[in-house]
Amino acid sequence: MSIDSKPRQPKGIPVGGQFAAIAHAEPGAVLAVARHRQTMAVRRELFRAHGFVPAATIQAVNAPTSTDDREEWWNRNFVAAEYGTNGKNYPQMPDDNTPSMHTGQAMSGKRRTHRMNYGNKDIQLRMPSATAIRRFSGDNGNPTFDVPVSVSLKGGAPVQGWVRVTKTGPHSWETTTLGGNGGPAGEQVAEAVAAVLESRRVTTALAKVPDLLKARKEREAAKGVELSPVSSSWINEIGYDENTNTMATRIGDKLYGHKVSKQFFEAVKNTERPGSVYNKLVRAHQRTAVNQCGKCFRFTSALVAHTCPTGHKAESGIGLAHVELARKRAEAVATSRSQGVSAVVNVVPAPAPVNTAPNRNAQPILTKKTGFPAPRKPQPATGPAALAEHLKSVESGDF
Known part of the structure; x- marks a missing residue:
């Protein structure tokens, strides 16, 4: 008994019983x-x-x-x-x-x-x-x-x-x-x-x-979070740490911490009456201890060991000769690897043609006049910036 799993041609045709070609999807x-x-x-x-x-x-x-x-x-x-x-x-x-x-x-x-x-x-x-x-x-x-x-x-x-x-x-x-x-x-x-x-x-x-x-x-x-001033008669500054879901509020010379959602913090930050919204949404929530660094003035949860952030430094001008050599090598490599391939310059596809000729039986559509000029239609992005943005869509890999 045959154990071959290849598909066979159906009987009734001249090559009936013979093995058929296996169709593969595009690799x-x-x-x-x-x-x-x-x-x-x-x-x-x-x-x-x-x-x-x-x-x-x-x-x-x-x-x-x-x-x-x-x-x-x-x-x-x-x-x-x-x-x-x-x-x-x-x-x-x-x-x-x-x-x-x-x-x-x-x-x-x-x-x-x-x-x-x-x-x-x-x-x-x-x-x-x-x-x-x-x-x-x-x-x-x-x-x-x-x-x-x-x-x-x-x-x-x-x-x-x-x-x-x-x-x-x-x-x-x-x-x-x-x-x-x-x-x-x-x-x-x-x-x-x-x-x-x-x-x-x-x-x-x-x-x-x-x-x-x-x-x-x-x-x-x-690293902690900076505090920002708000327009209030009695609240001086507020801040929110998303890593610990902690909101800090400076009132006078005291700093208070509460465990609240970022939505509540945004409500206090964006309102015209932060004191009133603070009393309604934040004050009754769980209190938590917070500290403020005397050097960077950022606040952290008291449960976190603070480290002042330093960030990256500016360009130093070191190794410019190597960078220029690398740039030339990169252009040569990209050119050799893309022979016969055109880069996509126009990232936004052109709209499909539309028949705008009026129908003789069509009735005019009344539109409300606002007094404002009609909004400009966005133009397709072109040039190096568009190419850089388009790069995100042409590779499957990403950090």
Whole structure:
């Protein structure tokens, strides 16, 4: 008895009983390649415009756990990087940052920067080694600079992009993902990079952070929130910490805290009578202790250990030669990868033609005159800015 599962042609035709061809759906890999080539076409046009090029998140060459295709890994990250104008660029972690600077295959002809894979059950991350990143930061006075990464989140396809980093203390780093829409994915990536750079044992750093989103929320909560003045005869300032759902209210020289929803805080903030709304919506809710820092004047929940936020620094002008070399390499790579593909310049599709000729039996429609000019119809976005915005829709990956 045959156990072949191939479909057979139906009986009654000349080839009855013979195996039929198996119809396959269009493979996803083909669509992924098409999207990637479209992304490269968009980046190509942005580079040719010689203006500001925003960072992007693009399809990865392989999984972060793989050490293969090192040159393509660097090439794709050069394409995805941010490039400023008039020499105003954040430094990029170079592809040749090694202690000995022996001959190798980096753009400079030196040995490539060592990359490492860090991960846990929810994320796999490949980037220049923590040792190389720390060394580059220390050698250049701890500026703000960008680090290339490839990332695979649980259940998602691997992508490549950049994370902006700044060393803010002996064992503390500020990290922000670039080229994405933010959200939970971006927060996980940023927290993963920070956790690795801050750890004494980098190989097990992420294994010690089972919940990256929770860790990120705690990090942000420690920075506290600024207070803002309101127009009231007896309430001076208010603020709201979304990380702990805490509202702080300064009345005279005292600071009061309440556990309320952000909706109640917004109601007090936006009303013309904040004192009245405060008494009605906030005063009766659960009280909670809050503290205000004497240095940054931000408030935090008393249950949170406060750390004054430092943020990223301005462009330092370090490594401009490498950035310009990377920009030229990126344009060449994007051009070669997008042969025969046209970038989408007109992001908004043209409206379908409409027959506006009046019907001879149609009756005029009365319209109310308002005295205001008719609103202008939005025009389709074009040019480099439109290309940058369109980039978000042509790649499936995102931080």
